[in-house]
Amino acid sequence: MSKWIEAAGAAVVAARAYAAAAQGRVAQVIAPGGRVDSALADREQRLVHGFAWIATTAEALAATHDWAQRGQAAGRFGELEELTLRVGFGEYLAQLLGGVPMSQNEFVRPGELGLAGAAAALAADPTVQTFLAEGNTAQTRLALATRLRAGEVPDESLDDETMDMIRDQFRVFTRNRIAPNAHAWHLADDLIPDEIVAEMAELGVFGVCIEEEFGGLGLGKLAMCLVSEELSRGWICAGSLGTRSEIAGELIGANGTPEQKANWLPRLASGEILPTAVFTEPDVGSDLASVRTRAVRQDDGSWTIKGAKNWITHAARADLMTVLCRTNPDVPGYGGLSMLLAAKTRRTDAEDFPDEGLFGSEIEVLGYRGMREYALSFEDFRVAGDGLLGGAEGQGFKQLMRTFEGARIQTAARAIGVGWNAFDLALRYATERKQFGTQLADFPRVTDKLAMMVTELVMARELTYSSARHKDKGERCDIEAGMAKLLGARVAWANADMCVQIHGGNGYALEYEASRVLCDARILNIFEGAGEIQAHVIGRGLAAAR
Amino acid sequence: MSKWIEAAGAAVVAARAYAAAAQGRVAQVIAPGGRVDSALADREQRLVHGFAWIATTAEALAATHDWAQRGQAAGRFGELEELTLRVGFGEYLAQLLGGVPMSQNEFVRPGELGLAGAAAALAADPTVQTFLAEGNTAQTRLALATRLRAGEVPDESLDDETMDMIRDQFRVFTRNRIAPNAHAWHLADDLIPDEIVAEMAELGVFGVCIEEEFGGLGLGKLAMCLVSEELSRGWICAGSLGTRSEIAGELIGANGTPEQKANWLPRLASGEILPTAVFTEPDVGSDLASVRTRAVRQDDGSWTIKGAKNWITHAARADLMTVLCRTNPDVPGYGGLSMLLAAKTRRTDAEDFPDEGLFGSEIEVLGYRGMREYALSFEDFRVAGDGLLGGAEGQGFKQLMRTFEGARIQTAARAIGVGWNAFDLALRYATERKQFGTQLADFPRVTDKLAMMVTELVMARELTYSSARHKDKGERCDIEAGMAKLLGARVAWANADMCVQIHGGNGYALEYEASRVLCDARILNIFEGAGEIQAHVIGRGLAAAR
Numbered sequence A, B: 001m002s003k004w005i006e007a008a009g010a011a012v013v014a015a016r017a018y019a020a021a022a023q024g025r026v027a028q029v030i031a032p033g034g035r036v037d038s039a040l041a042d043r044e045q046r047l048v049h050g051f052a053w054i055a056t057t058a059e060a061l062a063a064t065h066d067w068a069q070r071g072q073a074a075g076r077f078g079e080l081e082e083l084t085l086r087v088g089f090g091e092y093l094a095q096l097l098g099g100v101p102m103s104q105n106e107f108v109r110p111g112e113l114g115l116a117g118a119a120a121a122l123a124a125d126p127t128v129q130t131f132l133a134e135g136n137t138a139q140t141r142l143a144l145a146t147r148l149r150a151g152e153v154p155d156e157s158l159d160d161e162t163m164d165m166i167r168d169q170f171r172v173f174t175r176n177r178i179a180p181n182a183h184a185w186h187l188a189d190d191l192i193p194d195e196i197v198a199e200m201a202e203l204g205v206f207g208v209c210i211e212e213e214f215g216g217l218g219l220g221k222l223a224m225c226l227v228s229e230e231l232s233r234g235w236i237c238a239g240s241l242g243t244r245s246e247i248a249g250e251l252i253g254a255n256g257t258p259e260q261k262a263n264w265l266p267r268l269a270s271g272e273i274l275p276t277a278v279f280t281e282p283d284v285g286s287d288l289a290s291v292r293t294r295a296v297r298q299d300d301g302s303w304t305i306k307g308a309k310n311w312i313t314h315a316a317r318a319d320l321m322t323v324l325c326r327t328n329p330d331v332p333g334y335g336g337l338s339m340l341l342a343a344k345t346r347r348t349d350a351e352d353f354p355d356e357g358l359f360g361s362e363i364e365v366l367g368y369r370g371m372r373e374y375a376l377s378f379e380d381f382r383v384a385g386d387g388l389l390g391g392a393e394g395q396g397f398k399q400l401m402r403t404f405e406g407a408r409i410q411t412a413a414r415a416i417g418v419g420w421n422a423f424d425l426a427l428r429y430a431t432e433r434k435q436f437g438t439q440l441a442d443f444p445r446v447t448d449k450l451a452m453m454v455t456e457l458v459m460a461r462e463l464t465y466s467s468a469r470h471k472d473k474g475e476r477c478d479i480e481a482g483m484a485k486l487l488g489a490r491v492a493w494a495n496a497d498m499c500v501q502i503h504g505g506n507g508y509a510l511e512y513e514a515s516r517v518l519c520d521a522r523i524l525n526i527f528e529g530a531g532e533i534q535a536h537v538i539g540r541g542l543a544a545a546r
């Protein structure tokens, strides 16, 4: 076995011990009696979130070590992989000791959590020392970047023919159908063309995780990650077209009545029906349990919806809404919420929202275009009597939270795709553009950026795949999903930022794709649960040692 | 004296000692024989640039300490100032030890420079230990943010009535005339209205540093910083309108013949004439010494220009071009370059570029709107015989490099203004928006961001003012100007990023100013010399111990 993989294994143990010390410290503060005290957790939020970031970093190391081991077992762990491992471990171990970036102006350091002792132990670990000294150095970054310039790519096989085939298939599709057009679609602020939607439907994009008996591919979240990642590598919108089908498919697949499944799933899977996810409201974003939109059962069993929703992606071209609404106003908080499956009429050339009682206006955005976002207003909008998901009132919030696990993993995969998009553009530009008589890619500051971009992509990707594998086992995995999304969003944003910087002035020009990728990447730390919400879920979840 | 100021003084000494150790190390590597070896410096770029960031961080600490001392002497060093000092020193000292962010994926840590010993000495300094333990803590950040929410602002007086008056005057102007309209102008991609330009001219914006005998205000760079900062706090474009006049004014004021001064300066100062800075070319950005645009002297003494320029801000509405061009093709590099003062015709409603031999097309951009950027093509464009700056050939590059010092200080001030704009918007939103039943500003992750935003603004601002004072003494100060620009650009970008994050989804909506500030802030690390170029100037300059 490569001595570096062995060292990585030991370093993971040390990093996890450090994270465990952080967990102990956090539990001590916010769960003094054994159970998490919410008020304490809120007051000590930086502690809880800092710990979440530490744990995420440690798990990214663990996932990267697993990747290296699998690659080694399959004879794919070569020099490039070794360099990636070294740079990645060198960097993330140094972050644990010197400061993990939670954002551009918040770093969590051992002192903040009173972890001087645990940090000293981590720093004293001989394998950690090796990585700090010989992991992320000018030499390893240069060697790594040199191989990247030569067109090499760190091992991305999944030891599974089907999976590898899926990646290839979507890579080819993206290269041919998405990448050449994405930027023009973005600039024109167009809806992604119907014909592309149809081609993606053909490929099964909308039914990856829907069971085969309902016309889906019957694959798991890992496959969904590959699809999302590869499509997003051409354009975040391409990787996001399936997001709402994934959400609706899982909501219905996991919670629907047999009739609801039979009615909706096949048409979702085939792409005949496009759904939209209707949760957020003008005054309710992160705190979804406070949703106010009211649904009232009518005498005929049907429902009417009243209220305002906000930020609803792809609402106009959708045929089905999954609406989180309050069916019982007497139960405050999440207990009064239900999920309605509400049929709607797709936009026509004449009208965006042809239905009675449903009005919408577009919200213009920086990036993430191609589907359009809307503010919706429901004025006694009618939903059929069989629209209550699972026929069960008061279950909407938990149905959704379980579904968000998959959605967040999918978002992490989108982030990885966007991060690769940034890398691809940056590498190309760095080898095409010359300055001071030489390729940009000859400057250490440029190669450093490129090397770190790929290294972090591999680490965030492997953490994402690991969360997908958890989910595929049927385990609750909001913590794992949260970690993947948290890190993925940071890496995508950093990569997009570096891509622009490598482009110099041209990165600021609308004409260059770099400027789009910057705008696209910025959404990832906001939607599907902002970064602070993921940190909350991870930190509290782990501190409760659920 | 506050015990914290005293501690800060000692910590500055320790931080500078650490920076000196880094300098020693870098000099050892890139100047083994005493003189900097360029090839070595390029190969060891990360070392050189890492050192530049370390030195910049140390100087930001020093400038902040000076600020505290001046405030204390004038009786203005209160609790808020003390908190700012503590948080700032806690953070930047921790960065020196744990990793200074050079970008989102490049951190310079002691190990990279082989500075374990010097770092240990820094960490062992008792005042440093105090700041690490009690400087940037959850408590101090909260206390700081609480005062910010109450409307308090850390001391911004300059102990000079004129300066304080200038700040007030431009703050009022910005509040009344810029801030209410900036976003609409940005969204419409309009030129900033002529009437606003006229009002700014009235205020003296275009002649701040031009001598009184030529109709300017005859003030120094410090005043120019205040003007730029306050205007940029409403919109980067407002703070940038004067940039080109500042550049042209200094080029001509410092290098022009008596006739050139008499001809151009009064009209520049009054704003009657708007200049444009014509340096960059499609293939020449960072490496300005390689400019290719040719100017050829004609028999009648006039010049013709041939070539392509790129990224020329405000070119259409300008009346005067300062053109860097090659007058002697036999001298490669900077020696063959001269600066021409080229009159042009301002755009009309019918035509953007009415002159013969001058063609332009707009480059659309993410932000920094209001003046428009152009690609220019010169096809035997005529310049009058008296157009050679100072009547001296071959001096263009050095004339420009000296001028860039002021321009970079001005850019740093713009960055500070943009960073304040981000903070103002974020604070307002955080107190207006509620979630989970409470103001966003009640969440520690939000207050942490707000506290750090202001702290870093004060530090970067004081570093900027310090560089302006250097320049006002007439000293060469490309190192100081580079430091101010380097840090200012990072802080503005981080602040804009945090502003968007605090806005959640709304930060991503074009309707909200947060989205504009993000786009505006991104330019600062690219133009007027990209971050990597500033690090190069600082690192090499200091290593050569000029």
Ligand SMILES: Cc1cc2nc3c(=O)[nH]c(=O)nc-3n(C[C@H](O)[C@H](O)[C@H](O)COP(=O)(O)OP(=O)(O)OC[C@H]3O[C@@H](n4cnc5c(N)ncnc54)[C@H](O)[C@@H]3O)c2cc1C
Pocket (backbone or CB within 6 Å): A276, A277, A278, A279, A280, A283, A284, A285, A286, A287, A310, A311, A312, A313, A314, A365, A368, A373, A523, A526, A527, A528, A529, A530, A531, A532, A533, B433, B434, B435, B436, B440, B443, B444, B445, B446, B501, B502, B503, B504, B505, B506, B508
């Ligand atoms: C382009 C786009 C597309 C979207 N698509 C959809 C969609 O299709 N369907 C849908 O339902 N929604 C959608 N959303 C909404 C998205 O999910 C929300 O924007 C997101 O959940 C955040 O909510 P918010 O915007 O209300 O921010 P807020 O909840 O107001 O949060 C603002 C800031 O405060 C922080 N914050 C909030 N609470 C806390 C806390 N307790 N502790 C610390 N910090 C906190 C947040 O992290 C954030 O930084 C979309 C949003 C965007 C921008």
Ligand SMILES: Cc1cc2nc3c(=O)[nH]c(=O)nc-3n(C[C@H](O)[C@H](O)[C@H](O)COP(=O)(O)OP(=O)(O)OC[C@H]3O[C@@H](n4cnc5c(N)ncnc54)[C@H](O)[C@@H]3O)c2cc1C
Pocket (backbone or CB within 6 Å): A433, A434, A435, A436, A440, A443, A444, A445, A446, A501, A502, A503, A504, A505, A506, A508, B276, B277, B278, B279, B280, B284, B285, B286, B287, B310, B311, B312, B313, B314, B365, B368, B373, B523, B526, B527, B528, B529, B530, B531, B532, B533
């Ligand atoms: C909105 C806008 C307005 C502008 N206005 C003007 C104007 O009015 N007049 C004008 O003349 N110019 C203007 N510019 C041009 C601006 O000054 C250049 O974009 C800037 O100098 C960078 O040059 P470049 O874009 O060619 O990038 P490049 O020089 O190609 O650099 C690309 C990347 O490589 C890095 N790099 C380059 N050399 C090195 C090295 N040796 N070591 C390490 N890294 C290196 C850079 O730091 C950058 O990250 C403007 C640009 C923009 C975007």
Ligand SMILES: CC(C)(COP(=O)(O)OP(=O)(O)OC[C@H]1O[C@@H](n2cnc3c(N)ncnc32)[C@H](O)[C@@H]1OP(=O)(O)O)[C@@H](O)C(=O)NCCC(=O)NCCS
Pocket (backbone or CB within 6 Å): A277, A279, A280, A285, A286, A287, A288, A289, A334, A397, A398, A401, A402, A404, A405, A476, A477, A478, A527, A528, A529, A530, A533, A537
């Ligand atoms: C903040 C947030 C995590 C919920 O916080 P909260 O209101 O404090 O809710 P809790 O974490 O206490 O959870 C409420 C209940 O749901 C359960 N739950 C939460 N997540 C769950 C999951 N993934 N699986 C199963 N149950 C879950 C909890 O166990 C709890 O059950 P209990 O009351 O029986 O113990 C949630 O509102 C959220 O994810 N917000 C972000 C919104 C978002 O992602 N929007 C994207 C729209 S596209």
Ligand SMILES: CC(C)(COP(=O)(O)OP(=O)(O)OC[C@H]1O[C@@H](n2cnc3c(N)ncnc32)[C@H](O)[C@@H]1OP(=O)(O)O)[C@@H](O)C(=O)NCCC(=O)NCCS
Pocket (backbone or CB within 6 Å): B277, B279, B280, B285, B286, B287, B288, B289, B334, B397, B398, B401, B402, B404, B405, B476, B477, B478, B527, B528, B529, B530, B533, B537
């Ligand atoms: C990269 C850059 C710093 C110059 O690097 P370079 O080509 O290696 O040039 P040098 O640093 O060797 O400088 C060349 C000469 O100018 C001199 N010089 C440089 N800066 C100077 C200053 N601020 N004051 C006085 N002289 C200066 C040097 O001392 C040197 O003189 P010498 O040859 O007599 O020793 C310069 O091209 C630059 O600033 N690029 C960024 C472009 C930019 O900011 N564009 C914005 C357009 S709006």
